[in-house]
Amino acid sequence: MPCKQRKIAVMGYRSVGKSSLSIQFVEGQFVDSYDPTIENTFTKSTRINSQEYELKLVDTAGQDEYSIFPSQYSIDVHGYVLVYSITSTKSFEVVKLIYEKLLDITGKVHVPLVLVGNKTDLHMERMISTEEGKRLAEDWKAVFLETSAKQNDAVSDIFHALLNEIEKADGNISEKSNCTIS
Numbered sequence: 001m002p003c004k005q006r007k008i009a010v011m012g013y014r015s016v017g018k019s020s021l022s023i024q025f026v027e028g029q030f031v032d033s034y035d036p037t038i039e040n041t042f043t044k045s046t047r048i049n050s051q052e053y054e055l056k057l058v059d060t061a062g063q064d065e066y067s068i069f070p071s072q073y074s075i076d077v078h079g080y081v082l083v084y085s086i087t088s089t090k091s092f093e094v095v096k097l098i099y100e101k102l103l104d105i106t107g108k109v110h111v112p113l114v115l116v117g118n119k120t121d122l123h124m125e126r127m128i129s130t131e132e133g134k135r136l137a138e139d140w141k142a143v144f145l146e147t148s149a150k151q152n153d154a155v156s157d158i159f160h161a162l163l164n165e166i167e168k169a170d171g172n173i174s175e176k177s178n179c180t181i182s
């Protein structure tokens with residue numbers, strides 16, 4: 001099967017771990033220092049079942065409640081990773097606003113996306129429960145995952161689940177099929 005090229009944007013409030021998740025997935029390492037991103041693009045090949053993908057990951061600058069959704073992320077992006085930190089109520093509020101702006105700008109009612117609650121290793125500082133995250137994702141009919149970029153927990157699942165959502169949106173997988181993620 002020919003390789004499919006897919007572009008994914010990773011979005012969320014500042015410092016939630018967008019770069020850390022991208023770097024962990026692409027390079028398999030965690031960097032503890034904090035360096036705010038303007039924009040970074042990573043490329044990674046990955047295979048799901050027998051399909052080869054070339055992923056272009058766009059690690060975007062942190063958004064806040066006042067940000068205007070950057071219009072360049074509304075075109076030729078196949079799917080979105082919307083990230084909040086489980087330690088930050090603010091980041092959970094901001095992710096909801098980003099979602100609304102995303103639907104607004106794309107004019108779609110459903111876009112392939114994965115909602116990610118990152119930093120699960122900081123359980124003592126948890127502000128957003130797993131239930132709250134799950135409920136929000138259900139409202140959006142999106143996939144929900146909690147991750148730790150630091151401990152490399154469920155990081156690759158994000159991108160594999162999103163590729164699956166993109167296939168579904170393209171009509172290549174029926175809603176009920178249980179596509180195994182490897």
Ligand SMILES: Nc1nc2c(ncn2[C@@H]2O[C@H](COP(=O)(O)OP(=O)(O)OP(=O)(O)O)[C@@H](O)[C@H]2O)c(=O)[nH]1
Nearest residue numbers: 015016017018019020032036037062119148149150
């Ligand atoms: N404990 C813990 N710290 C994390 C995790 N992910 C990221 N961090 C830390 O959180 C800080 C911000 O991480 P970044 O990956 O730069 O966050 P970002 O969302 O890309 O930030 P902006 O570029 O400002 O939007 C850094 O100090 C990271 O080391 C995680 O899973 N656990």
